[in-house]
Amino acid sequence: xxxxxxxxxxxxxxxxxxxxxxxxxxxxxxxxxxxxxxxxxxxxxxxxxxxxxxxxxxxxxxxxxxxxxxxxxxxxxxxxxxxxxxxxxxxxxxxxxxxxxxxxxxxxxxxxxxxxxxxxxxxxxxxxxxxxxxxxxxxxxxxxxxxxxxxxxxxxxxxxxxxxxxxxxxxxxxxxxxxxxxxxxxxxxxxxxxxxxxxxxxxxxxxxxxxxxxxxxxxxxxxxxxxxxxxxxxxxxxxxxxxxxxxxxxxxxxxxxxxxxxxxxxxxxxxxxxxxxxxxxxxxxxxxxxxxxxxxxxxxxxxxxxxxxxxxxxxxxxxxxxxxxxxxxxxxxxxxxxxxxxxxxxxxxxxxxxxxxxxxxxxxxxxxxxxxxxxxxxxxx
Ligand SMILES: Cc1ncc(COP(=O)(O)O)c(C=O)c1O
Numbered sequence: 001x002x003x004x005x006x007x008x009x010x011x012x013x014x015x016x017x018x019x020x021x022x023x024x025x026x027x028x029x030x031x032x033x034x035x036x037x038x039x040x041x042x043x044x045x046x047x048x049x050x051x052x053x054x055x056x057x058x059x060x061x062x063x064x065x066x067x068x069x070x071x072x073x074x075x076x077x078x079x080x081x082x083x084x085x086x087x088x089x090x091x092x093x094x095x096x097x098x099x100x101x102x103x104x105x106x107x108x109x110x111x112x113x114x115x116x117x118x119x120x121x122x123x124x125x126x127x128x129x130x131x132x133x134x135x136x137x138x139x140x141x142x143x144x145x146x147x148x149x150x151x152x153x154x155x156x157x158x159x160x161x162x163x164x165x166x167x168x169x170x171x172x173x174x175x176x177x178x179x180x181x182x183x184x185x186x187x188x189x190x191x192x193x194x195x196x197x198x199x200x201x202x203x204x205x206x207x208x209x210x211x212x213x214x215x216x217x218x219x220x221x222x223x224x225x226x227x228x229x230x231x232x233x234x235x236x237x238x239x240x241x242x243x244x245x246x247x248x249x250x251x252x253x254x255x256x257x258x259x260x261x262x263x264x265x266x267x268x269x270x271x272x273x274x275x276x277x278x279x280x281x282x283x284x285x286x287x288x289x290x291x292x293x294x295x296x297x298x299x300x301x302x303x304x305x306x307x308x309x310x311x312x313x314x315x316x317x318x319x320x321x322x323x324x325x326x327x328x329x330x331x332x333x334x335x336x337x338x339x340x341x342x343x344x345x346x347x348x349x350x351x352x353x354x355x356x357x358x359x360x361x362x363x364x365x366x367x368x369x370x371x372x373x374x375x376x377x378x379x380x381x
Contacts, residue, residue: 025250032253035260039199040228042208047234050226050248054189054215055083057225058152060242061211062087064227065150065183068236072107073143075135075151075182077114079160079340082152082187091152093160094340110143114157115166118295118306119314124166132172145180150211155201158190161339162297162304162346170205183210183233189225190302193217194263194351197273197300204299220259224252268351275301275349275358282362290369292320304346306339316343320372328368333361 029050037046051057062074074091076082082091084098090105092098099105112135115127122130139145155170157163170186177184186209191201195217202209210233215225226248227234262268276298283305287293294308307324309315321343328335338344347365349358 028250028253028257029248032248032256032260035257036214036226036228039260040209040212041200041203042230045231046229047231048226048228049234049242050224050253051244052223052225052246052249052252053083054213054225055085055088056244056247057189057213057215057227058082058088058091058187059085061152061185061213061227062091062150063242064211064229064233064237065185067241068233069149069181069183071147071149073148074109075112075138075143075148076109077112077153077157079114079116079157079163080111080152080154080187081157081159082154110138110148112138114153114160114163115169116163117166118297125168128166128169128172131169132176135173135176139180145182148180148182150183150185151177152185152187154187154189154191155204156191156196156299156302158302158346159338161306161344162302164297164299165205167205170202170207174207174209177210185209185211185213187213189213189215191299193259194268194272195300195302195348197276198269199263201299217263218259219252219256220262222252222255224248224256262352266352269300272301272351275351275353276303278358279303279347279349279362282366286366286369290373292317292369292373298347301349301351302346304338304344307343307345316341318342320376321345323372323375324365324368327371328364331364331367333364333368335365 033048036048040046051060066072076091078093080091080093082088087106089099089102090109093111113131115124115131117124117127120127120130151173153173155165174184186202188200192214193199196204198204200212211227211229213227218224218226280303283296283303287296291311292307293305294311294314295306298304307317307321309317318341321337324345325335325337336346338346
C-alpha cells in the first residue's frame with residue numbers, strides 16, 4: 001500500500017484545522033521546518049524554505065546559491081534530471097523529451113561527467129576517478145571555479161537510469177567544492193526519505209551538503225518541496241525574494257509531518273534496505289536466465305535493470321523494454337523506464353509494501369521478461 005494512503009486519514013482531519021487561523025498555518029510550517037532542519041545531516045544552524053514542486057526547489061536553490069556567493073555559474077552532471085521549468089530543464093541532461101524545441105536555455109550552466117561504470121567500461125572507482133579528473137580539467141578549460149556558485153548533484157541519478165555515485169565520489173566532490181568556495185547542493189528529491197536505505201542518500205558517503213533539496217516522498221504525494229541548508233546561506237536573500245502564493249501550504253506541511261512520523265516510527269530506512277536486498281537477489285537470478293539483462297544497479301530499494309540486445313555490444317534494447325512494460329501493465333504491474341536511452345527498467349516500490357505484494361510484483365516482472373523474451377525469440381525464428 002502506498003504511503004499516501006496511510007497519510008490520507010490524517011489529512012482529512014487536519015485540513016480544516018490547518019486553515020482555521022493564520023497562526024495555526026504558520027505553526028504547521030514552522031514545526032515542519034524545525035523537524036527537517038534536525039533531520040538533514042549537519043551539526044550547524046539550519047533553515048528551511050518550502051515550495052510546491054521539485055523543480056521549484058531546484059530553481060530556488062540556484063537563486064539562493066547565486067545571491068549568497070555573488071557567482072553566476074552552476075555545475076551539473078551528465079544524465080541529470082532536475083525538473084521541467086526553464087532553469088531546471090537547462091540543468092537536466094536528456095534532450096528528448098525534456099529539452100527538445102524548448103530552447104533557448106538559461107545561461108551559465110556547465111555539465112560535468114557522472115560515473116556510469118557499465119557504459120564507461122570501468123570499475124566504479126575508475127569511473128569516479130575519471131570524472132573527478134575531468135571536472136578538474138573543466139576548471140581550467142571550461143569555467144573558472146571561483147565563478148561557480150553551486151554544484152548540484154543527485155546522489156543516485158533517478159531519471160538518468162539509477163546511476164549510483166560510487167563510494168567516495170560525493171565526498172570527493174564536496175572536498176573540491178570546499179577548496180573553491182562552491183556550494184554543494186544535493187538534489188534528494190527522488191532519493192530522499194529512506195528510498196536508498198538511509199533517510200538521505202548522501203549519508204551513505206558521510207557527506208554534509210550546504211543545501212539539500214526535498215520533495216516527492218516528503219509529503220507522501222501532496223505538493224510540497226523544500227530547500228534545507230546552512231542558516232548563514234539561507235538567510236542571505238532578502239525577504240520577498242523567495243516564495244509564492246501556495247508555497248509551503250499548511251495542508252501539505254501537515255501531510256509531511258504525518259509522513260515523517262511514518263518514516264521514523266516504522267523504520268522505513270531499514271525496510272527499504274530489506275526490500276532492496278530481496279529485489280537484488282531476484283534480479284541476479286533473472287540475469288542468469290536472460291542475456292538481455294546487461295546491468296543490475298541501485299541503492300536500497302531503488303533498483304534497476306539495464307536492458308540490452310546483447311552483453312557484448314551493450315546496444316540499448318528499447319523495443320524489448322516497451323514490450324516488458326506493456327506485458328507487466330496487462331498483468332497488473334505499472335513499471336517505469338528511465339535512462340539516457342530509455343532502456344532501464346526501474347523499480348520504485350512503496351516503502352510500506354507487504355512481503356506478499358512485493359513477491360507478486362516481482363513475479364509479474366519475471367513473467368513479463370519471460371514472455372517478452374520468448375516473443376522476441378519467436379519473431380527471430
Ligand atoms: C532528482 C529530481 N529532481 C527534480 C525533480 C523535479 O520534481 P517535480 O517533478 O516535482 O518538479 C525530480 C522529479 O522527478 C527528480 O527526480
